[in-house]
Amino acid sequence: MACVKFASRFSILCFATSRTLNLNSKIRPFSTVKQTFKAKGKLNDARFGISLIRRFWMSSSSPSQESSEKQTQQVERILDARDDDHGGVMVEMTNESMDAGVFVSLLRASLSHWRQQGKKGVWIKLPIELVNLVEPAVKEGFYYHHAEAKYIMLVHWLPSIANALPASASHRVGVGAFVVNKKNEVLVVQEKSGAFRGTGVWKFPTGVVDEGEDICDAAVREVKEEAGIDSKFVEILAFRQSHKSFFDKSDLFFVCMMQPLSFDIKPQEAEIEAAQWMPYEEYATQPFVQKHELLRYIADVCRTKKDGRYSGFSAVPTITSFSKKKSYLYLNKKDVDS
Structure with missing residues (x-):
């Protein structure tokens, strides 16, 4: 540990080096000294991540120092x-x-x-x-x-x-995409892995929202990835919250209605066993769907929306005064605009 002594007001500066350094007796601003040591490779804030604090105390190292040094300034390193x-x-x-x-x-x-x-x-x-x-x-x-x-x-x-x-963070966010065409057919997939592997169950494209990704954008991405279909987000129809579902974290799952912009299916080879356009009632009457209350509710909501008797939540771009970043407020735009 080397110490640098200044001749007046007697500052002591400690660095992580084994060499003793000599400076002239002229007082130099600390910022200048700091830059000098940076240039010589003796001080590197980026490496050590430090700040400097000054504390004043009376010197007691030796009688000769007591007579010539009335006050010293100790500079200590702390984490930046x-x-x-x-x-x-x-x-x-x-x-x-x-x-x-x-x-x-x-x-x-x-x-x-x-x-x-x-x-x-x-x-x-x-x-x-x-x-x-x-x-x-x-x-x-x-x-x-x-x-x-x-x-x-x-x-x-x-x-x-x-x-x-x-x-x-306590929640993971997922999306399910209800994509229906003008023939009253819904886009469904069978998965190669996961809980539905080998069950023969046809389900909506689903997935997890990436970090920094909006719900509406995640739904568009998942449809494209799993089925090769371009689509446009329309509304959030419903959402479900569950707990202790993923490494003891809670889960939010949003059912999103999507408008297809293309129709030729190209299943994702790594994760999707098969994909097709299926008549909606054929999807909704699957024994697996009818067996589970949650899936029945979702199927009923989608049917009601398809028939024009349900209003979901549209994505309205907005900017808050807190972050100045664009985000989305999901609301029933139909009733707000009426």
């Missing part, structure tokens, strides 16, 4: 963080390797600093390359919040009051 919107901080680590011991030292200093600031929740986003830092963080009081393919999110609640941090 940004404030969140709820009184906490977010740390996003880079994927550069870091020694667990160095990380623990930074983390402890950071937690002490954030407690003094009155921060609440501390979030640490660790890329998968830094999996070696998970155990040390857990030992310092962090716990798993959620994980994705390339990162783990750890969190720690600092105050002594009840933990108010939000839980991780």
Whole structure:
């Protein structure tokens, strides 16, 4: 560990290097010194992910220093963080390797600093390359919040009051596509895998909504992927919520009415055994459909919509003042416009 001493107001700056560095006695702004060390490869914020805090204390290292150094300025490294919107901080680590011991030292200093600031929740986003830092963080009081393919999110609640941090995402979203043509035929498929494999059951194209994908767009994509049919989203006819259905998460399933824009079926070879246009009543009277109450309800809703006696929820583009991003409000546009 090397220390850099300034000649006036006596600053001590500690870095992760074994060399002692000499500077002239002229006071240099810290930003200038920081850039100098960056240029020489001695300081790299991107690698260490650090911020710097200054604390003032009276020097007591030696009598000679006490007489010549009235005050020193100690600069400590802490983890680089940004404030969140709820009184906490977010740390996003880079994927550069870091020694667990160095990380623990930074983390402890950071937690002490954030407690003094009155921060609440501390979030640490660790890329998968830094999996070696998970155990040390857990030992310092962090716990798993959620994980994705390339990162783990750890969190720690600092105050002594009840933990108010939000839980991780609790639902998965799926879609089923009711695609009916002018001949009163519905698009149905048989699956090669899953619960319906080998059952002979004909069902609507279904699938899971991708991250960042709107429900209406997911329905269009699933129809294209499974049957090769181009389609246009019309309405959400109904939705179902279930629980403990996928790794103990809840599930939302939206039944979407679609207008076909093409009619030549090209089944997806990897997942679909067969696909066809089927007379609607033939689909609805399948023993499997009649046996399950949920499927009977969906079939009745689709029939009523097909006959023009039901209004679903159209997708209306809108922008909120919070995010300024386009999203969709699903509503009964027919009744609103009337």
